[in-house]
Amino acid sequence: GLWDARLEALVVDSILTGEADEELPSRIAALGWHGHGEVAVLVGTTPPLFDVDQLRRTARKLGVDVLIGVQGSRLVLVIGRAQLPGRAADDITAELPFPEIARRLEPGFGTGYLVLGPTVPALVDASQSARAALAGFAVARAWRNAPRPVEADDLLPERALAGDPLAKLTLVDRIYRPLQAHSTDLVATLWSYLDNGRSLEATARELFVHPNTVRYRLKRVSEVIGWDATGPREALILQTALVLGAIGTDSTRRRPPAARRPR
Structure with missing residues (x-):
């Protein structure tokens, strides 16, 4: 379990930095990733009592798989559409848009801002979504009435003013x-x-x-x-x-x- 957690943290860190290497696909496969399509990155704060198992169960019910990274006070989810074992191929939850998926995962985060990066075609492109989500998370406080969750593309003016x-x-x-x-x-x-x-x-x-x-x-x-x-x-x-x-x-x-x- 500890080895899996360290491996998952390493994978998420590689996605966030965009420094993927040749070993990344094998590391993701070793984690049992079921994603096979679109991916988005969700960034928020880590709750005081973080229940990682509950978050995974919620994701499974929504028809997605998640890679979870805890970086101090920051919690990062890489969310991918997935055909999980035991789920019907035509399950309606598999068609939920990512903003709705983020809204349903929101209780698993701590207080503060929650930013969803844009949808990308596959896990190999996840660093693009992560970059936007992290940039949005850094400036979300500048939008006084920002919703929770908020999409990174809705924070484009603030991100541009910050030099993104x-x-x-x-x-x-x-x-x-x-x-x-x-x-x-x-x-x-x-x-x-x-x-x-x-x-x-x-x-x-x-x-x-x-x-x-x-x-x-x-x-x-x-x-x-x-x-x-x-x-x-x-x-x-x-x-x-x-x-x-x-x-x-x-x-x-x-x-x-x-x-x-x-x-």
Whole structure:
């Protein structure tokens, strides 16, 4: 049992650091990992009386397998969809989304923030989910009303402000570039709407269009990227993405000084 616990801690640490070696698959197999599909990493605090067996039983009922790592006050779960022995292949719990799985595992954690990393296709990609979850856990206190659990991608503005390069890239790739590629009118309307305090009338006046046109364009923004600018939290996410996108464009970068002509 102690050897298994040390081996599991070693595997989780390898996933968190992204320093997987050739022995990692055999170590995971030795732990009896039943995962065969999507994976997500959940990071929270370790409870004073941690019942690891109860946490595994709960995970089993949800149709997932877990790798558990206790790092002092921090508790890390690597969650993978699994066909566990004795469970029907069409069990409804196997179809639960990871946010719901995290919500049901939440009682096994201590007080404080609980952050779920994005879903990745397989265990070999788990370090990507872990990196986002750890970055989100580090800044979760900056969102005053953060839910528990909260998804790491919902903390993209805080992560970007803290200097997380993955968050910056995600915001630009998921929001700024798709909007820019779809229509410059959508970008201009979104900029104006956010700069004018999310006022339809003020935006319409600035753009010399009807308020219904602004409504239509904001609806298109939501359809293109999946975020709704009319909500305060999502407006913060979108405005951060616009700022980062503008900083990263060629037109806003400082141009090199012109070469001096010889006299």
